[in-house]
Amino acid sequence: MESAWDGEGVTVPSRLVRRGAAAWRWMLQPWRSFGLIVALIASFAVPSFMAASADVFRLAAADAITRQAVEDDPGGLDATLMATGRLSVDGVQALEGATRAQLGRVDRLGEPSLTLYVPGADLGLQTPPEEDGAPAETIIGSGARFLARDGAIAALDVVAGDRSVEGLWISEDRSEQLGLGVGDLVVVNDRDPVPIAGVYANLWEGERDPYWDDLPAVVVPSYSSVYGGALFEVVVLPESLLLSLGVDGVARWEAAATETVETYAGLVEHATQLRGIERSYTGSDEMAAAIAEFAGDGGPVPALMTDTFDIRVDVDRVLADLDQPIETTAFAGIVLGLVVTAAGAGFAVRRRAVEMRLLRADGDAWWRFALRAIVQYLPAAVVGGALGVVAGWALIALPGEVDRSRWDVIEFRPIVWTLAAGLLVAAAVTAVAASRLLYTRQAAVAGLRPAWLLPLLGGAVAAWIQVGSAADSGEVDLLVVAFPLVGLLAGVGLVVFAARWLMRRVHRTGGSLPPALFFAWRRITSAEAGAVLLSAAMGVALGLIVFTTTLVDSLERATDAKTTAVVGGQTQAQLYFPYDGELPETTTIVRSQRTRLTIGGGVVAVRAIDLDTYADAVTWDPLFGGSAEQVVEALRTPVAADVAVVVAGDRSIPTGGGFGITTVMSYEIVGTVDSAPLVSEAHPTIIVRWDQMIDVARNRHEAQRPPDVDRDDWAATFRSPFVGARRVVVSQLNEEALQVFLAENDADVREFTTVADRERLAATRAAQWAFGHLGLLAAVAGLAAIGTMLFYLSEQRTARRISSMMSRRMGMRPLADAAAEVMELLGLVVIAYAAGASTAVLIAHRVFDRFEPDRRVPPDVGLQTSWPLLLAIAALGVGVVVIAALVNHRIAARRSYGEVLRDV
């Protein structure tokens, strides 16, 4: 062709300027449509939110579990450094300086206090030397304990003696027992004699100075009757005197924590600083020299004693258990987010179909569309990503779950990868959708049906992460991995093909389906990419909600059951001495003992109950099986054997055997339950009547009475089979009420445990708390999916109005039209929900054992699939969809002013 243009009249800017201006306008295109840019930003914000919230959530979980663990162990952050060596002035002073310096480096520890302690020394009573050469002293024992500590002497209640005198302080009991008084001389390890400076009131009787309550029990003078151990009692003396004796002993520096740790990072920091003390034994010349001075060359290094390391181990263990579900949920959330991103990209293609169709008609290749999507959506991805991070952080951090300054906890690399993946997904969807714009609608829809597989694929991958990566690949649970792919695919396929068969059959026979059903089916099968992807996203979200709520529900039920099994009632206490007094209402005493079975010789836990008070006093969880009344009734059953027993938990009790406490008794099993109050976590448990056992034992004893012994005298020699049993008070009263009542009745009762105490344990609560939080995230994700769907519907209202008008012209009633719309959406969501929920329940079933609290305590609780809960979630989803569809239908039915005018 020849050019007819002479080049005059038109000024053409440079290519760079033209392209730059065009590129700028092109980049601004999505931002000119409010709906489009909101959809794009939201679609990128969701995966970013999921990735970021997992990090913040992990931190929140770590901090919350740390706080709980520290709270459960008062004094757990304290540290004690205990060094063994010669208690000399030089040695102690050298070590004192070095130790204080090291403890001072631990931020949370206060000023340490020094305790000098001699765990065992020879103590002799000084007597004048006798003329016949007898020794000048009489050794009265070894293993005497000495305590020197600031304020110790001042905290004694002086019976006799003078605090200003430098000497030993002994208890009133020992003074009387040994006949020692103020001024008597005693010899310690053959050194110079030292005087008794005073006698103090026994610390184990009556009131005592609170000073002693804060000391470790081992150094507090206490009542001792074992081995007549006068010398095992602690003797208090001034530090200077102890150091002058030059005996071997222990120097303890005790430093209490002045502030608690609120975060996991704080715990790690505290533990690390404490480990620094141990490292100083070899890393610090000053410390090494001090240890050598105190303990001698090659002597033992000081022992650091603190619960901090154990707390950290416990927290780390719980966190390790939680890490995988958090990762799985985050991954599933990201998959969900990417599905939303795909839907957003599909929506963008739809909104820009004219442009895309033109480019495709011009012969643009798919990769050009993909590249354009990446470049053009990049700003939206950046904005959406930032919003997602802020939202993820805000959801957890703003309520105060974590330190709000901890932005550094968010790992930005995975978020960037997530956004990159989102851009690639958007690019792929754009390329595929744009390529299909030229096809007929039917062909395009058919090609997009594989999108239904997305939630299944995501579920399979999540399942693999959940089950497979925990250990080696040999432990991969094939059922969990295969179920989403094979089972659900087959299920969904079956439904689709059945429906298709029905449609064809109706056609062939000339019959007809109800209009609503027909239109719903037509709409479902011709659903466009956006609707398919959004329903897939909702399926994943609902699956996540089901997964977490099912787990949390089951964990709560398991916790309730196991806590009830351990505590027995609302409150439990240990009786230290036999108690025959009155008991308050709803209170009973259970005798608890271990013995062996005559068959097999296995250990069995015996719980002897009082039939009259048992049923009212214990809490019987439904998961125990049966009821307290049934147990009581069963135990009343007359049996041929000595006693009737009900087996609780482990059913491996042989029938027809016996067990022995003071005498062997035969038993007959009259019932079994899955668990019971005070069930043993280590051995099979049998519940028996304590009065029946007493009667049997008494009868046996009476039968053995020698003929020449008086009946009453013989009866007085009877030993109860429960003489060594633990007496456990179980009550429905609260701790305070029970304590007051028993104190008023002079019952020696201690170690109160309540249900609330038990449930507060960090390990018990952690999994529940964590899954509860994940459920919240899942709910947020679900809301995001629903929100996107509503937005999508509102954007589609014009197309829906046309569709609706056509339906009406075909004779469809308004109500049927609305029903068709509801069924269309429901059809999509129900399939997605079935897929997501069943996958979630299966995964939850397979992983529940990992998080079950108090695994050794019966009942052995598996996942309790709560059908009402599943139905409630389904009903909620259906409700939302129905409302959304009806609202959308109503909005779509409204005609614009222009349309009304045109009709006029």
Place this chain on the structure above:
Amino acid sequence: MTSERRAVIECTGLLRVFESASGRVQAVRGVDLTIESGRTAAVVGPSGSGKTSLLRMIGGLDEPSAGDVLIDGVNLARLSRSARRRMRARLIANVHQRPTDNLLPHLTALDQVVRVAHRRSSGLSESLRILDQLGLGDRAHHLPGQMSGGEQQRLAFARGAVGGPAVIVADEPTAELDTSSTDRVLDAIERLSEEGITVLTATHDPRVLSRVDEVIMLRDGSVASVTDSGTELAVIDHAGRIQLPPEVREHFPNRRARISWDAEQRIFTVEEP
């Protein structure tokens, strides 16, 4: 302007079947068609007669269920999708009914044309020339939103014509234009045909019919007749069938006719039995 005419569009037994819930629908059935280079042709027919389906196949936007469609000697029916896409980029231009559907909103008139020109190994000067030729020289730096419908549609033809494609396929290009705009678009079409480009349009517009070289009448997916330079001709398809118009068919209620062929005078007669 090319002096030697050659067949640019050749359709043989072209068939397009769509699947639907109620069964299969034959939108185009057995169309035989040949259009030479530099000719303008219009496809007419009632709604549902298969005009758009036929144009989409000739434009490389859809593939036939059966039959062949050759563009400049290349059989589109035998090509893969990517090869057909490359054909669209190089030899075929599609112009849609609505002016806004043919243009990218963020590009100026010149950039719209240059973008396509680069695909066809052409460049800026050719783009400016074609704009000037279609009366858009002074609108080169305007965005589509700043142009009238007629100008937009002429611009659509300009971007289609740049770089020397073999065929421009236009589906009712004047349907949304006023009279003067239509005239200017038709002037543009004539100028392009003078340059050897074959232009095939679907239309209901009598003004278009009066200015094209051939009018192809479609009825029920088949070519009923072809009017070439004012002479209406029946079409004998590749199987030897002739489609009778409805007004003729009504004289044959039994669907039976006596046919005779005078070989000497080459007269074909259809009579009532």
